[in-house]
Amino acid sequence: MWSNVASNWPDANADTDNSKSLNQSHHSTSPTDHPTPQHPPALHHSPHPQHSFLSDLFTIFLLQTRTRTTTRRRFQRSIISFLLIAHQNLYKKASNFTLSRSVFPLGFRIVIAVTVVCLEGLDLMEVKISDEFLGTVAPLVVYWIYSGFYVLFGSSEKYRLHSKKEEDDKNLVSKKTVVKGVLLQQAIQAVVAIILFTVTGSDESPTTNGSLSVFDLGRQFFTAMVVLDTWQYFMHRYMHQNKFLYRHIHSQHHRLIVPYAYGALYNHPLEGLLLDTIGGALAFLLSGMSPRASIFFFSFATIKTVDDHCGLWLPGNLFHVFFQNNSAYHDVHHQLYGTKYNYSQPFFNVWDKILGTHMPYTLEKRENGGFEVRPVKVVKDD
Structure with a gap:
């Protein structure tokens, strides 16, 4: 369900300009000279600078994992997509109340960052995690x-x-x-x-290996x-x-x-x-x-x-x-x-x-x- 958000991201090609385009995504004056990665739909029209953290973090994470759609990768992207949508929803709604809006992105930033680091760390160590676990x-x-x-x-x-x-x-x-x-x-x-x-x-049937219909x-x-x-x-x-x-x-x-x-x-x-x-x-x-x-x-x-x-x-x-x-x-x-x-x-x-x-x-x-x-x-x- 949440992975649909991640599916809208650009493919990760073996492009050495990825890191360069990330660094210049907010400062490029010529889109043709410096290709800018797309922003997630939930944050595309947001004018708030706090979202640059999320944009860069998610771009790095999802560009890296786009070409490897293993079970654990899909699960990771689903977690991150859920946190992103929850962050955007709370951030928008909080403006109508007296609680400081900065509380919401701060809390979600911490969880998103920790989640990314932990999941990526497990992957780098090639830790195999079963669905049952x-x-x-x-x-x-x-x-x-x-x-x-x-x-x-x-x-x-x-x-x-x-x-x-x-x-x-x-x-x-x-x-x-x-x-x-x-x-x-x-x-x-x-x-x-x-x-x-x-x-x-x-169960090793096809339905448990990812082909189950929505x-x-x-x-x-x-x-x-x-x-x-x-x-x-x-x-x-x-x-x-x-x-x-x-x-x-x-x-x-x-x-x-x-x-x-x-x-x-x-x-x-x-x-x-x-x-x-x-x-x-x-x-x-x-x-x-x-x-x-x-x-x-x-x-x-x-x-x-x-x-x-x-x-x-x-x-x-x-x-x-x-x-x-x-x-x-x-x-x-x-x-x-x-x-x-x-x-x-x-x-x-x-x-x-x-x-x-x-x-x-x-x-x-x-x-x-x-x-x-x-x-x-x-x-x-x-």
């Missing part, structure tokens, strides 16, 4: 990188759904304990992924999303309705009354296994996706889960555009008035609407900064 490790790494963005953005009260004071006063567990719990959950997740890939084996890939992703949503809705709801399971297992997650990004996977180990890990395994098996496709699907699902728990309402967040199930929607569920509503996660809210557990809300600005989620539905105690 990436499918196991990528979601874990994505979790902490994406959470790191929200730790940065959460330092300002202007985008928070709860104040920092509320986060400190209301939450019933320390952040150190949360980190330990998440690492344990991720260790279990990795073990199950390794077992799953080992049992299912490596339609078939989209069908697999949509099937996996529906399976994961269905499993998590009913398991999640049952853990609330069963008093024993809630008291001894699921209540651990609800110790975070004010959720934050890296607490998204803070669960009891048994809940993590039943709700997230087994749900993910079912989505993988029933959708028929390959280990290669699972790299992207579970990385995306991880990003979505972190976003739902970030406790922020940031400008330019595409999840708020395409999904009604977002950080504000899930924040309702974490409050005392909403624990019997908004069970759906991580993608859609269809099951909540069908089965009467949907609680609408309004999002209002607080006088002292930030936003406040207010329920619309009148809650009646059972």
Whole structure:
């Protein structure tokens, strides 16, 4: 999907003028004398000098890799393309808010540069990385990188759904304990992924070697999303309705009354296994996706889960555009008035609407900064 952006770049010929044209791309007075590499479509009309860093970095990286389209190369370009598009989107939207626009490109510059260096370093060392390994490790790494963005953005009260004071006063567990719990959950997740890939084996059919059509890939992703949503809705709801399971297992997650990004996977180990890990395994098996496709699907699902728990309402967040199930929607569920509503996660809210557990809300600005989620539905105690 994101690799389509990279496909629009010029071919990398064995041209000794590549480095010269890069250095003169912003200063050349005669296009015929000094050929200038094309800019990516997302940044072509941008007047901001900050984008020159991205233009040069992406040109160097993609010109070098254009002629070698191995699996790892395609994966690398997809990661970089995603970061580029995310950077452009946040940078444009931030102009309407008081947060300094320089925060957004700075954060993405760091991640882009680190990603390029790490991936290129692995390639120079000729480290062979299997799809199964990436499918196991990528979601874990994505979790902490994406959470790191929200730790940065959460330092300002202007985008928070709860104040920092509320986060400190209301939450019933320390952040150190949360980190330990998440690492344990991720260790279990990795073990199950390794077992799953080992049992299912490596399918050498053409569909797993890159010839799968866009339609078939989209069908697999949509099937996996529906399976994961269905499993998590009913398991999640049952853990609330069963008093024993809630008291001894699921209540651990609800110790975070004010959720934050890296607490998204803070669960009891048994809940993590039943709700997230087994749900993910079912989505993988029933959708028929390959280990290669699972790299992207579970990385995306991880990003979505972190976003739902970030406790922020940031400008330019595409999840708020395409999904009604977002950080504000899930924040309702974490409050005392909403624990019997908004069970759906991580993608859609269809099951909540069908089965009467949907609680609408309004999002209002607080006088002292930030936003406040207010329920619309009148809650009646059972």
